[in-house]
Amino acid sequence: MQALAHTQAFQTVPASHIHAASILNGPGALTTYSADEEIYGQGERAGTLYEVRYGAVRLYRLLSDGRRQVVAFHFAGETFGFEAEGVHSFFAEAIVETGLRKVVTHANSNINPEMLALALRGMVRAQQHLLVVGRQCATEKLGAFLLDLAERQGDPDRIDVPMTRLDIGDYLGMTIETVSRSISKLKAAGILKLHSLRSVEILRPEKLRQICE
Amino acid sequence: MQALAHTQAFQTVPASHIHAASILNGPGALTTYSADEEIYGQGERAGTLYEVRYGAVRLYRLLSDGRRQVVAFHFAGETFGFEAEGVHSFFAEAIVETGLRKVVTHANSNINPEMLALALRGMVRAQQHLLVVGRQCATEKLGAFLLDLAERQGDPDRIDVPMTRLDIGDYLGMTIETVSRSISKLKAAGILKLHSLRSVEILRPEKLRQICE
DNA sequence: CGATATTTTGAGCGGAGTCAACTCTGGTGG
DNA sequence: CCACCAGAGTTGACTCCGCTCAAAATATCG
Numbered sequence: 001m002q003a004l005a006h007t008q009a010f011q012t013v014p015a016s017h018i019h020a021a022s023i024l025n026g027p028g029a030l031t032t033y034s035a036d037e038e039i040y041g042q043g044e045r046a047g048t049l050y051e052v053r054y055g056a057v058r059l060y061r062l063l064s065d066g067r068r069q070v071v072a073f074h075f076a077g078e079t080f081g082f083e084a085e086g087v088h089s090f091f092a093e094a095i096v097e098t099g100l101r102k103v104v105t106h107a108n109s110n111i112n113p114e115m116l117a118l119a120l121r122g123m124v125r126a127q128q129h130l131l132v133v134g135r136q137c138a139t140e141k142l143g144a145f146l147l148d149l150a151e152r153q154g155d156p157d158r159i160d161v162p163m164t165r166l167d168i169g170d171y172l173g174m175t176i177e178t179v180s181r182s183i184s185k186l187k188a189a190g191i192l193k194l195h196s197l198r199s200v201e202i203l204r205p206e207k208l209r210q211i212c213e
Numbered sequence: 214m215q216a217l218a219h220t221q222a223f224q225t226v227p228a229s230h231i232h233a234a235s236i237l238n239g240p241g242a243l244t245t246y247s248a249d250e251e252i253y254g255q256g257e258r259a260g261t262l263y264e265v266r267y268g269a270v271r272l273y274r275l276l277s278d279g280r281r282q283v284v285a286f287h288f289a290g291e292t293f294g295f296e297a298e299g300v301h302s303f304f305a306e307a308i309v310e311t312g313l314r315k316v317v318t319h320a321n322s323n324i325n326p327e328m329l330a331l332a333l334r335g336m337v338r339a340q341q342h343l344l345v346v347g348r349q350c351a352t353e354k355l356g357a358f359l360l361d362l363a364e365r366q367g368d369p370d371r372i373d374v375p376m377t378r379l380d381i382g383d384y385l386g387m388t389i390e391t392v393s394r395s396i397s398k399l400k401a402a403g404i405l406k407l408h409s410l411r412s413v414e415i416l417r418p419e420k421l422r423q424i425c426e
Numbered sequence: 427c428g429a430t431a432t433t434t435t436g437a438g439c440g441g442a443g444t445c446a447a448c449t450c451t452g453g454t455g456g
Numbered sequence: 457c458c459a460c461c462a463g464a465g466t467t468g469a470c471t472c473c474g475c476t477c478a479a480a481a482t483a484t485c486g
Binding site: 061063064067069071082083084085089090115116117119120121122123124126127129130131133134135173 | 276297329330332346422
Binding site for chain 2: 464465466467475
């Protein structure tokens with residue numbers, strides 16, 4: 001029942017997203033993945049793009065010392081799977097029950113402005129992520145992360161957070177304890193309200209970035 | 214602390230706003246910039262790519278609280294200036310005397326695979342940067358940074374470091390004092406040798422990532 | 427309802443930031 | 457040629473945020 005609620009929440013797709021992705025191909029088959037199922041692995045041959053129809057995806061890389069760096073999350077309407085080389089440099093996993101539409105692209109054949117647009121958007125997103133992880137205190141990072149989620153999900157107040165605290169920590173470069181503490185701090189300050197572990201309400205968006213000390 | 218101005222950067226952008234390069238390899242005029250000279254500014258209209266012929270360039274963004282996040286450095290042979298929106302979201306400055314070849318681009322006409330490849334490489338570079346900044350201790354960050362420089366400059370041992378400690382700090386998300394201390398630590402450990410402030414020799418490349426305690 | 431995983435909270439410690447003083451470097455002009 | 461100087465870099469002392477280890481509380485699922 002809980003999972004179903006997530007699914008529905010993520011099905012809201014901004015019009016611009018649908019537009020960009022659907023030009024890339026004809027109607028593709030919908031593939032479904034259950035929670036924590038691998039979509040592709042580091043080192044696998046690339047060449048397929050994936051458009052999220054519903055659910056959520058994490059991209060991550062395992063470092064040599066065993067740590068995990070989550071590079072990106074993707075939600076309904078977003079397209080991922082771009083690679084500069086022929087192989088994937090990250091793992092892709094479904095976070096919850098997720099539906100993907102595969103977009104097979106073979107080198108040089110499918111170059112068009114829409115595809116370039118998606119690639120550039122991916123680059124901008126990575127650079128934006130960099131700004132967040134780069135230099136901020138834990139609470140600021142979390143605030144920026146939540147605001148990003150809100151923006152991408154459409155609803156400015158109510159956020160669905162399908163990923164675990166570990167995912168968030170590995171995404172923002174901090175431990176689960178610090179993630180938890182930051183949430184508690186924001187909650188205590190009356191900026192956030194948790195309806196459940198996976199449903200967050202932003203009461204004071206403008207204050208989210210300022211709490212830091 | 215006020216952080217990033219999210220709202221604009223996270224907005225989805227219609228594909229029509231993208232000004233993509235049409236021709237990457239036409240003969241372009243060589244423009245020279247002196248140290249610290251601005252190449253383009255945040256908010257300026259985009260649409261031109263730049264190929265570095267010699268010298269070095271920093272891309273950075275000013276945050277609302279006055280902090281500066283250096284997003285990338287670029288050296289000879291590299292191309293920068295990609296934007297997903299019609300305007301530049303970063304500043305570009307020459308670090309030292311630098312020669313650039315401008316590549317004037319026309320919107321939506323004649324998009325080629327080479328162009329996409331460059332954009333994807335930019336994305337991968339940003340994600341790689343993310344892995345470095347996401348690392349835990351300062352010395353590891355600096356080590357990864359130096360190894361990156363060595364790789365991009367060709368010489369595995371001797372590195373030219375044109376940027377200041379402040380540049381490095383703003384790139385890695387740490388203070389100049391910590392940058393300096395990290396260098397001193399690596400020097401003391403016999404891993405680095407400084408021939409001058411701008412010339413670094415890597416004595417033990419394999420140890421660069423491991424020093425952290 | 428019990429078993430397990432996830433999350434929260436607590437206590438203590440260490441690394442990076444802050445503030446400050448000092449040293450080094452490179453450039454300028456006498 | 458050298459003295460001077462401003463900026464860059466280094467080093468030190470101290471503080472504090474976030475990591476670690478540990479335990480309690482809560483959520484999830486069979």
